[in-house]
Amino acid sequence: MTEDPLKVDAAKTALNARAKASMRIYLKSRTWPEKIASIERMNEAARHAREGMRKARRARSEHQDGN
């Protein structure tokens, strides 16, 4: 029998809600300069992330071509 695709685990959903609430409190507590610095970090991180994904896709494609 396959698992119900719409099944929700109430206990885990509650855990997730608490984690999200905790994060919201932290993010709202930051000052404006901290938020600006955070955007700069995010832009830099996205550069690394996209480069990593490009490399991974190239490697997967080369692996497929080799098979």
Place this chain on the structure above:
Amino acid sequence: MQAALKALNCLVNNGVIENYAIGGAIGASFYLPAMQTEDIDVFVFLPASSGPLVTLTPVYEALKAQGGEVDREHVRFGNWPVQILTDANALIAEAIGEAVDTDYDGIPTRVFTPEHLCAIALQTGRAKDYARVILFLEENEVDVGVLSTLAARFGLSDRLKRTLERTKGEAI
């Protein structure tokens, strides 16, 4: 960010979590230009032996041992806040299972596929989540056929249809 990813990989190696994948805005940033937030959404599979009581305490303790600073119910590594989320529904569980291997500045990690990122955004359904799906569509970073199949399986077809109509409307 590197410290957080190294710590998460260590948790997998030590069996504290079965596996993990990055979702949310950081997950999307592996495919799209940066968005505004920098909190790392990490979705984890807890080991099967975790028992009936679901708790993230062992995960927080293990991240703390790896240098993380636990604050209420999230963890920070330097300037990077990490929120640990569980496989609360079947879509998230599938997204973790089918996440792709990639690397961040030389550190191996796992990220949701674009289609799962979009399906979870549709399921979450806030304005910023729809905006993320629209960006994926505009940047051609998502396979619409695969996303449509996912949406149909998880009861999200109406939301996807409305989002697709909106992108067509904006293109005119």
